[in-house]
Amino acid sequence: MSIQDEKKRWQEQTIAKVVAKNPERKPTFNTTSDIEVERLYVPEGEDSAYAEKLGFPGEYPFTRGVQPTMYRGRFWTMRQYAGFGTAKESNERYRYLLEQGQTGLSVAFDLPTQMGYDSDSAMADGEVGKVGVAIDSLADMEILFDQIPLDKVSTSMTINATAAVLLAMYIAVAEKQGYTSQQVMGTIQNDILKEYMARGTYIYPPRESMRIITDIFAFCKDQVPKWNTISISGYHIREAGSSAVQEVAFTLADGIAYVEAAVKAGLDVDDFAPRLAFFFNAHNNLLEEVAKFRAARRLWAKIMKERFGAKNPRSWMLRFHTQTAGCTLTAQQPDNNIMRVTIQALAAVLGGTQSLHTNSRDEALALPTEESVRIALRTQQVIAYESGAADSIDPLAGSYMVESLTDQIEEQASDYIRRIDDLGGAAEAISRGFQQKEIQDSAYAYQKAVETSDQVIVGVNRFTVKGVPPKDLLKVKPEVEIAQKKSLAALKAKRDNGAVEQKLAALKIAAQGSDNLMPFILDAVKVYASLGEISDTLRAVFGEHQETVVL
Incomplete structure (x- = not known):
């Protein structure tokens, strides 16, 4: 069957059903020159590798997106990662963001909360409310989500070692608001393996941590069916200094470990895999980042279908949240960060993300001010409503460079996964320091390039100015x-x-x-x-x- 025939089949069978239930945002999409923008562009001639490598949105291998209509149906969820000080202060910020057009919440917790310490612990001295909101009990959680309808708002919580506790609190708050656990929607990061290799907010040993994670999978399957039980995170791996290839490889290797642990615990793969989600970084190299997202989607689909024998197509889908790269933000000339974030956000959209957080310009200096957060949110809204990037699905498909990068990232990431398998899997490889060493070597090479100016950072090692210290930064008071x-x-x-x-x-x-x-x-x-x-x-x-x- 020709590509054009396959496209016709996709339109008549897959698209027709989706659009009948959820119409696209507009009857037609046009450029400023009134040229109609097609839903999907495919090669005109024959291409024997097209169906195998690219296929169609919403269909295996999902290279071109996990939803048939993607952003023509609805935009990605626009989240802004926020939380600081007390629950009351954070609640005020959340309600402000929702009023500004944000469509989902993303909660940042302070370090004591992440590490399982109450605010009155000696281990919490000087850290309460500093990098996120302090949550000691259900009473704080009740304040945090006061006047926020948890049956309508999707909430993502960046929490790992104490994820089970925060999820329990969220369920209890929803019940106090009059909702059932069946109604709440959201995600807990719950990815402990990357904590051991890149971030450090772990508590328990790996075996016991994996038990808690699989318990969450099993509990949510029936009790909280709309909840994404894990957000397998490459974000912090990249923030620690990995390359794009390493980010894909180590993240998917962690995903394999979680699936294996759940299956070993007696869960059927198709009972929990559809609720798995991922979390990636969007870095500065625009086309590499677009290719990275496409390669990750295709590689995960193959892993789930071929390695684990998943039968449900939803089990093959790699659905992911993206955050722009905090490690690229500079304290020098912080307004330059607006441009960096714009490029990174565009990469995430062109790569087919399901939700997106855009960092604020002043985050290399302090927690973001309301003005900075509004600019970051407006960046997403301008891309969505003004750029045209969301009007066609996977618009960079077919670019010789993008397709070559997609293939190479998939191939190199697969090689890493094979090496990790040979070491006994992700957890065993972490215990041997394999991933940590690879990340350290990559981070060292990048920093060396910055210091020699082989890697130009505008405003840092080129185009510098004598700046005035910024004013009106947000500070958390003692x-x-x-x-x-x-x-x-x-x-x-x-x-x-x-x-x-x-x-x-x-x-x-x-x-x-x-x-x-x-x-x-x-x-x-x-x-x-x-x-x-x-x-x-x-x-x-x-x-x-x-x-x-x-x-």
């Missing part, structure tokens, strides 16, 4: 930590501490056995056991991970 500690003390004084002890004791017994931990964590959360208390209960059973040092 009073935030004092207020959070007082609030936690008041909660512990008024709650039913007998009920808390009972629920924590039940959680400890469950952790010592093989029961799914999620129901026990949810029970503890509902009686206002704190995040630190729940984490300490699990620490007492599981112990803490000791880092593998790689030189």
Whole structure:
């Protein structure tokens, strides 16, 4: 069958069903010269490799996108990663962003919350509310999502070691708002393997951490069916200094490890795989980034279909969130970051992302101000509504350079995955320091190129000016930590501490056995056991991970 015949089949069978249910944004899409923009462009002649390598949007191998109409149906979800200080301050920022046209929330938590410490812990001194919002208990979560309808707003939470606790709190808040767990929508990052290799916010050893993750998979399959149970993250791998190829390879290798762990725990692959999601970085090299996203989609589809024998086409789809690259932001001439973020956001859109966060210009200096966040959000809106980049699906397909880059990234990432398999899989390779060493070598080479000016960074090693220190940066005041500690003390004084002890004791017994931990964590959360208390209960059973040092 010719490509044109295949396109006709796709339009009559796949597209017709989708458009009948969810019409496209406009009857027709046109350029400023009134040239009609086609939904999808394909080669005019014969191309024997087209169906195998590219195919059609919404169909295997998903190189050209996971949805049949992509952004002609609706734009990507526009999220802005936000959270700082207290739950009240963050709630005000979230409501401001929703008023500005944001379509989903993305929650940043402070380091104590990420590491399983309450704000009154000695380990939390000086860090409360600094890089995200401080959440000690369900009481904070209730404030965080006050007046935000959790049946309509999709929420992404960048949380890993304590993901089970924060998810339980979110479910409990939704129930207090009158919704069921069946109604809530969102994502928890819940990707602990990349913490061991790139980011460091782990608590428990890998085996115990993997148990918690598979417990979340099993619990959400029935109880929270609209929730993405993991966002397998390449973002932090890239932020640590990896190349684009390494980002794809190490992320998908982690994905393989999670799927294997879930199958080993007795789950059918098609019961949980459709809710897997990914999280990638958008860096500065525009065409390489577009090719990276396309290659990752195709490679994951093959892995799920051929390696794991998944039968449901939704199990083959690599759905992903993108964040622009924080590591590319500069403190020098911070307004230049607006242009960097624009290029990166465009790469994500041209690469077919499902949701997107755009960094703010001042994030190399401090938490972003409201003005900076608004510019970052407007960047997405200008790309969506004014650039035309969203009017045709996979518009760079067929470019000799983009297709060659897509093929090469897939090939090189596959080679990395084979090497990781030979070492015993992602977790074993991490324990040996393989990924860490590869990332360190890549980061060193990049930094060396910057310092020799072989890699030009505008405003840093070329085109520099004597700048005036920026003003009006957002600072989290020390009073935030004092207020959070007082609030936690008041909660512990008024709650039913007998009920808390009972629920924590039940959680400890469950952790010592093989029961799914999620129901026990949810029970503890509902009686206002704190995040630190729940984490300490699990620490007492599981112990803490000791880092593998790689030189």
